[in-house]
Amino acid sequence: MTDSPRRRRGRPRGGSSDARERILAAAAAEFGAQGYDATTMRTIAERARVDAALLHHYFGTKAALFTATVDVPADPTQLLPAVIEGDLAAAGERLVRMIVTTWDAPHFRTRGVALLRTAIGSRRAASMLVGFLSREVLGRIGERLGGDDADRRVALVGSQVIGLIVTRYVLELEPLASASVDEVVAAIGPTIQRYLTGDLQEAPPTRDA
Amino acid sequence: MTDSPRRRRGRPRGGSSDARERILAAAAAEFGAQGYDATTMRTIAERARVDAALLHHYFGTKAALFTATVDVPADPTQLLPAVIEGDLAAAGERLVRMIVTTWDAPHFRTRGVALLRTAIGSRRAASMLVGFLSREVLGRIGERLGGDDADRRVALVGSQVIGLIVTRYVLELEPLASASVDEVVAAIGPTIQRYLTGDLQEAPPTRDA
The missing domain is CATH 1.10.10.60 (Homeodomain-like)
Known part of the structure; x- marks a missing residue:
């Protein structure tokens, strides 16, 4: 054309x-x-x-x-290479650390929360944001992962990342809202790692095991 | 008085x-x-x-x-005993199954999504809902868990549960939005289980390990 x-x-x-x-x-x-x-x-x-x-x-x-x-305070496609390039076995930690350090910055947080409120409040805004995230963020992580179940894995990653953001920054649920970056990375990094590369049928170790 | x-x-x-x-x-x-x-x-x-x-x-x-x-379509305090009573080592699966089967019902879903939109859209509504969930849902799970880190564990549970609900029911991110109950339970149950009873410092097994 x-x-x-x-x-x-x-x-x-x-x-x-x-x-x-x-x-x-x-x-x-x-x-x-x-x-x-x-x-x-x-x-x-x-x-x-x-x-x-x-x-x-x-x-x-x-x-x-x-x-x-849409006034996203940072372009995730600029931040993503640092997460998905390099050792995939540590990408879960890197992703959580990148998200928490980015959102902890007050300037980002204010605009990020406003954007999330808009997206969750309106079906049209939600569909627009999901389209963007699916293509430019989750889709790129999926390409890096490869395999038949990449879409499923990245959707699970999305569920925990969005839940972390909503809980820590929008609902401000304690003690997660004021946990340190390292604490959040230690607790949630392994969840993301399992969704990325783990056996999704196998239970992780428990303290009772 | x-x-x-x-x-x-x-x-x-x-x-x-x-x-x-x-x-x-x-x-x-x-x-x-x-x-x-x-x-x-x-x-x-x-x-x-x-x-x-x-x-x-x-x-x-x-x-x-x-x-x-607040027009919550079901009282979580009525549903919770079935999750937290009984074997704690399988409570993660039970919680995910209860949430997904409850929210999958169209009547519940419509009102639940409306409530969540309100809570996320307004600081006052968010604080009210968080107060309720902290006391009546997460607090009760924490009592069942016991231990110094119960608050932290239940906040992590909250982050994944809220993320699952937002992703599957509000943002409708595929393939999570149309995954079967069993698929969701298999994928996310172990995350909840780790947050409830797992070693929060130890990484779960990966397929590359």
Whole structure:
């Protein structure tokens, strides 16, 4: 598919910050209406009436544009390589440590909680966020894992990660809310590790065993 | 502390369903203003201007009145004994099975999701629900566990249970959203079991080990 001459000649009207705002508004509308997966840089550019190259210039990737649009305070696709590259046998700990240190920062936390409240409060926002997380976060972890049950494993990872975030940062359930990073990593890291690489049929050791 | 003669003589005005509604309204106001723990049957009766005995007559316990007030579709204090009585070494599986079979019922699910959305969307509602769950659900599991780290264990249980509920029923993340009860129990039961009775410092077995 080629660009139409009319659109290729498109120029943002007004200054560059005006174009940037128009892209963000168009992206919010497209992601909201079509969901994350079905929205493309092209459809956003068409709605914003700017050249698609300008989107790449300002935001780089669709994932980065999405995180800017929904005010995610950090782009998980930037943080993820440090977790999934390297030894898979320690990825559970790395993932929990990355999540807790990121969310513990007050600036991140305020915006993260607001985003989560929106996603859980609205079916449309939930579907948009799940589309993003499935594609850009869980999907990438799944690719790293490989195997027939990768989707199932990453959904389980999602369940514990979301539960940790909701419990520690939104509901503020003690003593989890004020536990140290190391305590959280020690307690929850092995759960994530089992979901990633463990035998999902075999019970872990108990203190009574 | 004794009842004042004025209050002891109090009678609901109008029919019994009017009194019941007045109790529910007073309970919602008290739980919302004071939180679950600080609210008593007495303070609710005073606000509703009925005899405290009438609260017990209609609702039995504070927990049951709370679940009626916030429209929880089942009283967890009624379901919990089946989980925490009996062999503790299998309580993780029992808890996951109870939660999934309860939430899978469409009637429960609709109201449960609405309640969870409210709790996560509002700090006051969150604090009320956490107060209830801490006292009546997690606290009772903690009493059954005993030990210095019971609070920490039950908070971890809460993190995975809430994550399971949010992921499967609110965000509807696949393939977890449509996994069978047995699949969910097999995958998540051991996590709960480790949090309840496992060595929280020791990693579970991995398929690479």
